[in-house]
Every structure is written in C-alpha cells, then in structure tokens.
Amino acid sequence: MIALPDRVRSPWWELGRRLLLALAILTGTVLLVYLDNEGYIDGNDPTGEVDLSDSIYYTTVTLSTTGYGDIAPVSEAARLVNAFLITPARIAFLVLLIGTTLEVLASQGRELFRIARWRRSMGQRVVVVGYGTKGRSAVDTLVNNGQSRDSIVIVDPNPAAKQDAHDDGLTVIIGDATRRQVLRQAGVAEADQVIITTDRDDSNVLATLTVRQLNPDAWIVASVREHENVPLMRQSGANSVITSSDAVGRLLGLSSMSPMLGSVMEDLLTYGEGLEVAERDLLVTEVGKQPQQLPDQVIAVVRDEKVYRYFDPVVTQLARGDRLIVVRPAKELPWAPRPGTHGEESADEQD
Secondary structure, eight states, rough: OOOOOOOOOHHHHHHHHHHHHHHHHHHHHHHHHHHTTTEEEESSSTTTOOOOHHHHHHHHHHHHHOOOOEEEESHHHHHHIIIIIIIIHHHHHHHHHHHHHHHHHHHHHHOOOHHHHHHHHHHHHHHEEEESHHHHHHHHHHHHOOOOOEEEEEEEOHHHHHHHHHHHTOOOOSSSSTTTHHHHTGGGOSSSEEEEOOOOOHEEEEEEEHHHHHTTTTTEEEESSGGGGHHHHHHHTTEEEEEHHHHHHHHHHHHOOOOOHHHHHHHHSTTSSSSSEEEEEOOOGGGGGGHHHSSEEEEEEEETTTTETTOOGGGGGGOTOOOOEEEESSSSSSSSSTTSSSSOGGGGOOO
C-alpha cells in the first residue's frame, strides 16, 4: 500500500473554507439575479418587479432546490443564466451541504491523484528499504547533499516507521520488501539507487535478490550485520556492502586507542561540520597533475569504474574522465576553498 505524507489541516480550517465557499456561491448568485432583475417576474408582487430582497429569496429557494415558483426568469438571457450559471452553482452548493460524506470520497480521489502525480514527477528515484536508525541516517545524508525528499521512497512494514517517515515528509510503501509486488509499488524497476538497511541479514539478501531481478541496472547499497555475510550479499547483486557491526567496532576500537583519531573519524561521518568525504569531477585545470598536487586532500581516484588509492602508480597523472574522492571542509572557509563548487569547467565538459 502506498502512503504519501499527510497534509495536516485543522478541522476549523476545513469548516471555514466550506463556509466561505458556500457564502461565495450564495453572494454570486444573488448578484447575478439582482443585476438582471428585469429578466425575472415576481408573481406575488402586483408590479412584478424583483428587488434585492427578492433576489436573496429567489437565490436561497433555488440553491436549496425548494423552488416555490413565485419568482421565475422570463427573459431569454435570464433563462440562459439559470441554465448555465445558477444550475452549476446549485450543484456546488448541494455538494457543500453534504460535504461530510463527499469529503471521504473526495479524499480518496485526491489521494489517487496525488499518487499518480507523484509517479509522473519522480526524477532520480531512491528506494530505501527499512527506516530504522541506519535508514534515517542514509536519508538525512541524501537530503543534506541535495536529494529531493519527493524522490525518496521508504519501504517498511512497521507502522511506527511509517509515522516517522511521514513526519519527515517522505513517501512510504507499507509492506515486506522481500515481496516482489511491494517493490514494484515502490518503483524499484525505475529506481536509480536502492539502499537496503533492515535489521536481518537474511531479509537483506532476499530483498537484494528481488531488487536485482526487477532492476538489473540499479545501484544497490546494502548493509549486513555480520562480516561473513558480505560475499553472499555481493553474490545476490549488491554493488556496495557495508558491515555495520564491523564499522561500529572499528570506530570504537580507534576511539579507545586514540581518542583524537576517533573524533576525526566521527567528524568525517557527521554531515555539515568540520570535515567531509565527497566525490567530485576532475577539473580542466587539474588534468595531468598528480593527486598530491591538488588543493583538495585526494584519497582515491575513480577511473573506468575502478577505485585507485591516491598513491597507486596507475593514477600518477590524472586524466580526463577521472573522478576524485576527497576530504575537504564541510563548509567552505576563506583559507580552505572547495574546488569544483564554483561552476568551474570539469574535464568531462571540455570538447
């Protein structure tokens, strides 16, 4: 089941909106009748004239479908106005009167429309399976790096996770990610990236297999609790596997042996402050240089879909098409510029 984040509105706001709409219809119809009062005749008035009070009376009995018939349109223009303007206004007025029942039906229709519009407007879609601590941290990182919340879909069977995701403005597919139908609803077949972060390795493996069958081209990042399951996860189709227990254990060990080193590692993993690890394009001015000569602290070079450490002889000279993995300030400082963030021409853009 697809559950888009709810738009919370006060009941008083809804009531006020309906009253204003009803008043607008009533006022508009009174004006239509009064401005064309010569086209109406009052059977209870010897002169047959229709004044403002008669216009109000005629409007109320007409919109409520009572229709006593004592005031009636007689001119061709007045009859056309009744047919094409006042009749639709009468229908709209009745819809507002029975709005409680219609609101349920209308809300279902709006929800279907929102889902259809969401499917059409999805750009680079990211599906996150599991919205626990790891899933929330992954989403926060994506959003902080420019990913739109509208393009992120959460898959989780837990009602608490659904509420948390809705509070964060995310779309949720409620269901088991190991089931093909649930993943289809999430749009996995069209997703660019899939992040799998449930708390069970067996569920992660099965979800990865299913995702890979539905989308052979998606980039799948999966987490495992135990290191011994990494080969199985890779065989299942994951492009990148993160061992959560090992990563936490290493960080704990580093912090105990060297508190300062542990704080630096924590800084690298924390968004927005101090240092960050980022991937960026190679700039035109950097082609032919060594990684150590760049203003950024280059730690790896991506070439032909392979990752080389900065000291590897293969990347002694940087070439067009390379991408750099760098350590840089999370926020640019006057004495610490961030190349590649000021619209410089990348090596791939050069003819």
